[in-house]
Amino acid sequence: MKNAVVLLSGGLDSATVLAWMRREGYACHALSFHYGQRHSIELARAAELAQALGALEHKVTEIDLRVFGGSALTADIDVPKDRADRDIAHGVPITYVPARNTIFLAFALAYAETLGASDIAIGVNAIDYSGYPDCRPEFISAFERLANLATKAGAQDGARFRVHTPLQELSKAGIVRLAVELGVPVGRTLSCYDPSSEGVPCGHCDSCILRRRGFAEAGIRDGA
C-alpha cells in the first residue's frame, strides 16, 4: 500500500477526503494543526475520525498563526453570523486565514517526505473558490510544481508529488452524498466556525448555513 498524507480538520470535508483516500487504497497518515483556533474541540473530533476511518496514524502539530492575526478564526474578531447568500458567495471572508493552505500543504509536504510518500490529500472544493484563493485548482497545481522542486525526493529521486482534491468539483450536497456513501460518521464531523466547547454548532455562521443547505439538498438528515 502506498502511503499518503491527509490533511484532517475534523470537519465533514476532510473526513470525506480521508474515507475517499482509504477507498483508493492508500495507507493514510492524517495530519491536523493546532493553530490557536478558538474551537480546539475540532482536534478531538479529528482524532476520533482518524481512528473511525482507518488512518494508520494521526499527528497533530502546533503552529502559531496568532502572531500574524488577521482572521476571525485566529484573532479576536467575531465570526459573522446569519449572512445573506450574496455575502457568503462573494469576496474573501473574514474567516480567511492568510496563506493558511500554503502553510498546511508545506507541513504535509515535510511529513510526506519523511514518510517517503508523494501523495497528499486536501478537502478544498468549488464552494470555497470564490472566497478563498488558496482553494482554487491553479493554486493546487502550483503547489505540486513547487513540491517537486522543493524536496530531495522530487529534485534528486524523481518523485512526482500529487495533491489529491477529490471534492474539488463537488457541491456541498455532493460532498454529503459522497460522505454517506463512504461510511463517514457525519454526525461526528464538525463544520462550525464557532462551536461550543462541547462541539455544539452555532447554526448561524457561513459554514453552518452551507452545511444545513447541503444536507437539505442531498435529502439526508444531518447527525445520522
Next chain:
Amino acid sequence: MKNAVVLLSGGLDSATVLAWMRREGYACHALSFHYGQRHSIELARAAELAQALGALEHKVTEIDLRVFGGSALTADIDVPKDRADRDIAHGVPITYVPARNTIFLAFALAYAETLGASDIAIGVNAIDYSGYPDCRPEFISAFERLANLATKAGAQDGARFRVHTPLQELSKAGIVRLAVELGVPVGRTLSCYDPSSEGVPCGHCDSCILRRRGFAEAGIRDGA
C-alpha cells in the same frame, strides 16, 4: 517606505540579507522560527541582529518540525563533523530539514499578507544549491508564482509577490565582503549547526568549515 518580511536566523547570511534590504530602503519586519532546533541561542542572536540592523520589528513563531523527524537539526542525530570537501559539496546533507524553506516562506507569506507587503527576503545562496533543493532559483520562482495564486492580495488585488535573494550568486567569501560593506556585526552572527549554549561555534561542522574558508578567502578576520 515599502514593508518587507525578512527571514532571519541569526546566521551571517540572513543578517546580511536584512542589512541589504535596509539599504534598498525597505521597512523590514524580521521573522524567526523556533522549531525545536537544538541551538536556540541563535534566536537570541537573531533578536540582537534585528535591533542592530534597524528592523522595525522581530517576530518569533514556534513551529514543531520535530514530529516529522528526519534531520540532524531537529531529530536526535549527530551533526557530522570534519567532513571532506567532496562530502560537503555533494548530496543532500543530514542537516537538510524536509520542506523547511517551503514552510518558512509560507509563514513569511502569511506575515506579508497581514502587513499588506509583497516583498519577502531569504538568504539562500549558490553554496547550498548542490545540497539543499529548496535553495535553488527555480524553487524560489515557483514559490513566487504560488504566492500570487495563494493570497487574497495576489488573487484579487493584483499584488505581485517577490522573493528577494540577494546572496543567490555569491560565494561565502562574497557574502563575507558584502556583510562587512553593509556594516553587519559579523562577530555577533552564528553560523554553527552545533554551538554551545553560550553560542561558541563547534568549529567542525560543515557550516563552520565553510564560514572559516569564506573569511579566509575574503581576507577578513572573523569576529571583528
